[in-house]
Structure formats: structure tokens, C-alpha cells
Amino acid sequence: MRNITPVNWKQFIAPAVILIVAVCALGSYFTVSAGNVAVKLRFGKIVGAYSEGLHFKLPLVDSIEKFSVRIRKDSFNTEAFSKDLQTVGLTLAINHRILPDTIESIYRNLGPEYTATVLKPMVEEWTKAVIAKYSADSLISNRVQVAKELDEILKSKMAEKQVIVSDIAITNFEFSPQFLKAVEEKQIAEQEAKRATNLVEKVKKEAEQKILQAEAEAKSLRLQREVVSDNLIKLRQVEAQLKAIEKWDGRMPTYMAGDQMPFVMTR
Known part of the structure; x- marks a missing residue:
């Protein structure tokens, strides 16, 4: 009968401990680069907001969500009806950003995808309202005025959401053949x-x-x-x-x- 040599588990314990310590050590800090801020979540609950630099977190317990505070430029395509009921397609370019000290509120109330969930619907809603005030053939000649009205409205509405809109431009008008x-x-x-x-x-x-x-x-x-x-x-x-x-x-x-x-x- 063949003899079976017992496994010496002790020889694996030390490397495993070292590996776990290394993972915990590496996972116990995070960095926030310039132009960004971060919120720390512990089991889904916000426990802090952080600016750029090196910060501590509990490994395997805390998670990090990062946001850019630089000016972002997003482009939106939308449709609206003019005063004379013509279908008008618009492309709008919007520059916006968030402030570092509002990051917790932004994450809690708007979420990390606030551009898609809040800004875009707001743009579509108020674009329809403004375009409806003009006839289709006057939109091109009044392009600057239309953009100015949208700029004033969206700056006010998004400021209520703690999002800073700095500039709006209408880059394209499209009409039916x-x-x-x-x-x-x-x-x-x-x-x-x-x-x-x-x-x-x-x-x-x-x-x-x-x-x-x-x-x-x-x-x-x-x-x-x-x-x-x-x-x-x-x-x-x-x-x-x-x-x-x-x-x-x-x-x-x-x-x-x-x-x-x-x-x-x-x-």
C-alpha cells in the first residue's frame, strides 16, 4: 500500500497572510487627481467628500465615486415645434460644471450621471418652450436671441440643482425638406x-x-x-x-x- 504524505498547510499560511496584508494595504488608500473630487461610500452611505490628494479608506468596505469639477462640454440633439407648427431639429452645445463643495449633495440628489438624468431633460423641456415662441423662418435670423433666452433659463434652473451652466450655443438648425x-x-x-x-x-x-x-x-x-x-x-x-x-x-x-x-x- 502506497503511503500518502500529509500536506503541510503551514507553508501556505505565511504567503496567504502576506498576500492579504498586501491587498489590504493597497486597498486602504485612494488618490484624487487634480480637477476631480470624490465621495466615499461605506455600505452605500456617504461618509465623506474629498478633494485632490491621497486619502485613507477601509479596504473591502469603502467604495469611491469620483467626479470632475472641470468645465464639461456636452452636445444634445432635440426636436421642437415652432410657432407655426414646423418641426425644428436643434443641436446644442452646453458647457457646465459642479462645485467641489456641492459634491455630496450632487451625488445624493442627482447621482453620478446627472448629465443624462437631469441636464438633458431640462434642455429638451425648455428648448421646446423657447422655440414655440418663434416662427420657423425667423429662427435663423434670431439665432443669437434664442440661444440667449435658453442660456438665461437653463442657468437659473440648473443653478437650483447646484450645476453651473456657463455657456449655451446652438450649433445647428434642421428643418423639413x-x-x-x-x-x-x-x-x-x-x-x-x-x-x-x-x-x-x-x-x-x-x-x-x-x-x-x-x-x-x-x-x-x-x-x-x-x-x-x-x-x-x-x-x-x-x-x-x-x-x-x-x-x-x-x-x-x-x-x-x-x-x-x-x-x-x-x-
Whole structure:
């Protein structure tokens, strides 16, 4: 019968103890890097909040949840109805962050995924409310105003949740193909109407210029006639006087009229 050598468990105890001590030692601290904060949970209950650095925790008992306090940029796609019931698709870029001293409240009330559970629904709700105040064709021209209204509302609403919204931008508007076609046709009609108006104005100005030119020419002709008539009368008078002088026989006239040359009585 073969002899079985008993296992010497003592030779495994020391390495096991060393391993357990090493695991406990490594699991007894945690680090929080710059730009982050952390909450420590013990059996699911918050027992502390920590800023950047090295911190102690109970191994196998405490767990750590970390949050960034840097500004985060999230992009949201949503849809809304305009004042004239057109479907409008929007893409919004939102910069936001949390404050280090609110981390416990944020974790307790909003949870680690507060962006998806709180911020996104808030964005969708108030985007619909603001877009409904504008007609679809005025949204693009009022893009800055729409973003400003959303910015003011979301800053106020998210501040109540202890989330700081620093900036909101509308990066894209999308409209239905039917609406875009209607806008294009409207623009073409407006351009044609403007072109027709400009043509009417041009014709009107040309007519006014012709009238002014005709009036100027008529005035010029009238003045010319007046000048010609006066000069012609004087010329005829001079000619008559010259003829009278040629026929004068040296005798004094028997009759004088005004400032005219003396009339000569011919035989």
C-alpha cells in the first residue's frame, strides 16, 4: 500500500497572510487627481467628500465615486415645434460644471450621471418652450436671441440643482425638406418683386429726368425767343434809321417822336 504524505498547510499560511496584508494595504488608500473630487461610500452611505490628494479608506468596505469639477462640454440633439407648427431639429452645445463643495449633495440628489438624468431633460423641456415662441423662418435670423433666452433659463434652473451652466450655443438648425423648399420659393418671389420694384423706380426716375430735361429745353427756347425778339426789333429800328439818314437832304425834321432819330420828310 502506497503511503500518502500529509500536506503541510503551514507553508501556505505565511504567503496567504502576506498576500492579504498586501491587498489590504493597497486597498486602504485612494488618490484624487487634480480637477476631480470624490465621495466615499461605506455600505452605500456617504461618509465623506474629498478633494485632490491621497486619502485613507477601509479596504473591502469603502467604495469611491469620483467626479470632475472641470468645465464639461456636452452636445444634445432635440426636436421642437415652432410657432407655426414646423418641426425644428436643434443641436446644442452646453458647457457646465459642479462645485467641489456641492459634491455630496450632487451625488445624493442627482447621482453620478446627472448629465443624462437631469441636464438633458431640462434642455429638451425648455428648448421646446423657447422655440414655440418663434416662427420657423425667423429662427435663423434670431439665432443669437434664442440661444440667449435658453442660456438665461437653463442657468437659473440648473443653478437650483447646484450645476453651473456657463455657456449655451446652438450649433445647428434642421428643418423639413418641404419647409426649406417653401422658404426657397419665398426668397425667389421676394427677389423677383424687388427686381420689379427696382425696374419701376428706374423707369420713374428716367421719366422724371426726361421731364426735367424737356422743361429745361423749353425754358431755354423761351429765353432764346425773348432775346431774339428784342434784338430783332432793335435791328429793324437801326436799319430804318440808316435808311432815313441815307435819304436825309440836310433839312431839320418837322416832327420828332420820343428818343428816336428825326423823321425826314421826303419829297
